[in-house]
Amino acid sequence: MTRRHLKLIFSSIIVGLVVGLGTTAFLYLIEFFSDALLSYPTSIWTPLIILMPAIGGLIVGLITYKVAPESEGHGVSEVLESMALHGGRIRARVPLIKMITSAITIGSGGSAGYEGPMVHIGGGTGSTIGRLLKMDEASVKILVVCGAAAGISAIFKAPLGGVFFGLEIVYGGVEAIALIPVVLSSFVSTAVAQGILGAEPLLKLRVFEILNPYEYLLFFVLGLIFGLLSIFWIKIFHYISDRFQKLKAPKYIKPGIGGLMLGFIIFFFPQIIGGGYEVINREIVVPISLVLLLTLGLLKIIGTSLTLGSGGSGGAFAPMLFIGAMFGGAYGLSLQWLLFSNTYGPLTPLLPFLASLMGSWVRYLSPAVAFEPMAYALVGMAALIASAARAPLTGIVLVTEISKGYTMILPLMLACITAYLVSRLIMRGDLYTENLLKKGIDLVEERRADLLDRVRVGDIMSEPMVVSSDMKVFQVLEMICKYHHHGYPVIDNGTLIGVIDSDTIDREMAENHEMRRVGELANKNVVTVFPDETLHQALDKMLENKTDRLVVVDRKNRNIVGIITRTDILEVHEIKLIMKYGSGAIRDKLQKIARIDEEYREEMEI
Known part of the structure; x- marks a missing residue:
C-alpha cells in the first residue's frame, strides 16, 4: 500500500x-x-x-x-x-x-x-x-x-x-x-x-413478507408505473425551477415567493412539511385513504418543486421517499380493493372468466391469501430512487437496510431495475443531472475523460529492462535481438543517465564500433515521468515529445523505477471503460484511440 x-x-x-x-x-x-x-x-x-x-x-x-x-x-x-x-x-x-x-x-x-x-x-x-x-x-x-x-x-x-x-x-x-x-x-x-x-433510525419501517409468488407480477407492474412516475416528477421539478429562473425578480426574493405559494398548500396539508418522515412512518403502519395518499404524493411533488426550484435550500432525496411511499401505498390499496377485497370488488364478476383463462393463478387473488398493501409503499420508495436518481443499487440497499426487510429483497430488485430501465429508456437526464445537461455538462462524458486522471503511472508501469553505462555496443545488440525492444534506459549506479535505441546501435555496428561503451552514446535528453503522476499527464507528455514510451523515475534520486508505454495507457482506459460503462462505450473509445494514433503519426512525421 x-x-x-x-x-x-x-x-x-x-x-x-x-x-x-x-x-x-x-x-x-x-x-x-x-x-x-x-x-x-x-x-x-x-x-x-x-x-x-x-x-x-x-x-x-x-x-x-x-x-x-x-x-x-x-x-x-x-x-x-x-x-x-x-x-x-x-x-x-x-x-x-x-x-x-x-x-x-x-x-x-x-x-x-x-x-x-x-x-x-x-x-x-x-x-x-x-x-x-x-x-x-x-x-x-x-x-x-x-x-x-x-x-x-x-x-x-x-x-x-x-x-x-x-x-x-x-x-x-x-x-x-x-x-x-x-x-x-x-x-x-x-x-x-x-x-x-x-x-x-429516522425512518421506522415495518418488515413485510411476500407469501404469494404471483405478487412478483404486481411488483413488476409497479416498476413500470414508477419509471413513468419518476419522469413526471423530474419534469414537474425542472419546469417549476425553470419558471423561477425566468421570473423577473431579484434572486434573493424568489425563495420567499416560492415559500408563500407553498404556505397556501401546507395550510390545508401540513403533512408535506419537511421531509415527511413521520408521515411515512405512520402510513406504513396504518394506511390512510387511497385518495389522500394520492393527494399527498402529488402535493409533495409540487411543494418540493416550489421550495427548491425557487432557490430554497434542502434535499430532494427525502421527498423521493415520501412520494414513493404515498404512490406505492396507493397502488397497494388499489390492488387490495380490486383483487384481494373481502367484499364485492369491481373485478369480482371477472374472476370466473379469469380462472378459465389462467387456471390456478386466480386462486391466489383470494382474501384467504395474505396481502400487505403497504409492502408496495416500501418498494415504491426504492423504485423512485432507482428511477428518479438513476440509482437502483442505492434504492435496493438503502430501503433494505433501513427497514431490515431482507425478506423483501426480491420485490425490491425487480421493481427497482424495471423502474430504472423505463426511466432510462425514455429520458436521458435524472433529477440531479437534468439541469447540468441544460448547462452543457454531460457527467458520463466527463467521467469517461476523468478515468485517466484516477490512475497513477506507478499503478500500471512495468519493470524496466535497463543497460549499464559500461556495457558494450555488441552486448546491447544481443539484448535487442533477444527481447525485441527498440530502446533501453541507460543507468550508472542505478541513476538514469540517458537512453539508447536500436538505430544508434545499428549505426555503431556498421562503423565497427561494437566495443564502444553505451554510456558514451546514450541520448541524455530523456523524457521522464514520476510514479505519482496521472496517466493523463503521461499521455500528454508522450504526445508533446512525439514518443510512445516514458521512463519512470523516483522524484527524490532520479533512480529508474519503471517503464510505461502509450499502449499500456490506452489498454487500461479501455478495460476501465468496459468495467464501468459496458461494451458500447468501447466503440467510442476505439474511435478516440484511432484519432490519437493518427495525431501521433502526423506529429512524428513533422
Missing part, C-alpha cells in the same frame, strides 16, 4: 468524524429553527403557517445570494458539478452556509429533506480537508465522495446505503481505490451519529 493510499484512508476517517458531528449539529439546528418558527399556540399558528415558509425563504435568499450562491438548491447537483468541472473543489464556507440555510428552510416549513444538504455539507467538508492536507485532485474527489456518503449514512444510520449512494450517484462507479475510504467514512460518521443521537 502506497503512502498516498495510507494518507487517503487516514483522511477518510477524519472526514467521517467531522461529518458525523456536522450531521448532529445540523439536526439540532433544524430542531431549533422549527421550535422557533413553527411552535405556536393553535390560535395564532394557523395564519402564520402560510407566512412562515415565505419568511424563511426570504432569509435564506438573502444569506445564500450574498454569501454563497452555490449553496442554493438540493445540493447533490452542485456536488456533481464540482466533481465534473472543478476537480472536487468546494469553497470552505459552503458547508456552514448550507447547514444554516437548509435548517432555516426546513425549520420554517419548507418541503425538503435533510439528505441533500448533508451530501453538500459532507462533500464540502471532504473537499476542504483534502485541500488543507494538500492532496492531489483525484484524492480530493474521493474525499468529496467520502463526505457525501458519510452524510447519507449518518442521517439514515445506514452505512451501506450511504456507501452505495456515494459510489453510484456521486462517484459514478465502484473502484477499489475509492471503496475502502468511502466505507470507512460511512462507518465512522454513522458511529458518531449513533453515539450522540442514539441508534433509533
